[in-house]
Amino acid sequence: MSERYASGVGLVLSGLALVAALQPWPDSGTLTAEIPIAGESASLTPIAAALALAAIAAFLARRYELLGRIEVSLAAGVASVAVALYALGVAVRTVGAGDDPGVWPTVAVAAGAVAGLAALVDGLGFDADDVLDRVQLTVTGTIVGVLGLLGITLWNTLLVSIAAGVAGSTTPGTRILLSTVATGLGSATVVLGYLDGTDRGLGFLDVDWPDTRDVVYGVGGFVVLLLVLLVGAELIDVLGFSSAEHGIVQTARENDPAILLWLILPSVLLVGPGEELLYRNVIQKSLYDSFSRTGAVLVTSALFALVHFPAYATGGLLETIGSLLLIVPLSIVLGFAFARTENVVIPALIHGAFNAFQYAALYVAITSGVEFI
Structure with a gap:
């Protein structure tokens, strides 16, 4: 061209x-x-x-x-x-x-x-043609990410409606729990739809039993995520910025902190696997066609942060941006874990364990005043 x-x-x-x-x-x-x-x-x-x-x-x-x-x-x-x-x-x-x-x-x-x-x-x-290919893949990845949000919303609506029909009404804690379950189910639904629509089949998914090398990356990735969270929080504080709380945490503070404990299991079994299948195994892997592994990780991490905007839109614009800037390096760690291991089980376990740790630490912080993060 x-x-x-x-x-x-x-x-x-x-x-x-x-x-x-x-x-x-x-x-x-x-x-x-x-x-x-x-x-x-x-x-x-x-x-x-x-x-x-x-x-x-x-x-x-x-x-x-x-x-x-x-x-x-x-x-x-x-x-x-x-x-x-x-x-x-x-x-x-x-x-x-x-x-x-x-x-x-x-x-x-x-x-x-x-x-x-x-x-x-x-x-x-x-090369302009190469750039156009990358733009097209990025747009496609963005669309898949948005469809993931739509899938989560539809599953959440369905689960809340069923719960309300059975119990007559739903508490804030129940709605948060159902929302967490919907995150995993909605993400997985879009993954299956993507595989069917692109005729890729289940063979496109990199799901394997972790070997010793995978375990090392898993443990190392979890530790790095904790360090990124702690260093990022300190940096935001030193620079005079503030971050917005996730809507789940805000609901737990205003209602019953025990909600956070109920979220640990679905975070490990549903949220981590669902989101990692969608963002790493589908979106990131599809970008390999035109991007380098590093480029695919960075683009996917930016998309991952953007689709989490609604969850952190609980404060002002600057607070929300501060929270999203913290999510980007966390997503990069997950992206490199997948790129290195080529096994989505590893970032799924890291993601689920990290969320579980956050919920447990926040529960202790709210109920006892002892801040871990």
């Missing part, structure tokens, strides 16, 4: 970002008439337009080989990403002010981010 393909895509997307920047944006997000420029108050919205114009100029210079590839691609990438970051800031400030950010900042975020990716592809000389 032509080397100018990426710069052409970037040029089109930068133009789209410019169009978005010229549309009405919410005042609460753009801080209109609050920033003095040259002694006068002016709206910040033209900054997005100026950055988009700079990106267009850089992509044009690259397309017609007016300047060097690396220098121009760097300029185009910086300007494009700056558009995306500015528009994202507008959206966040608008939501924080209780207003609707509208469609145009969102368009600018998407256009600027993808244009920045196009500049990176062009500047580093990546």
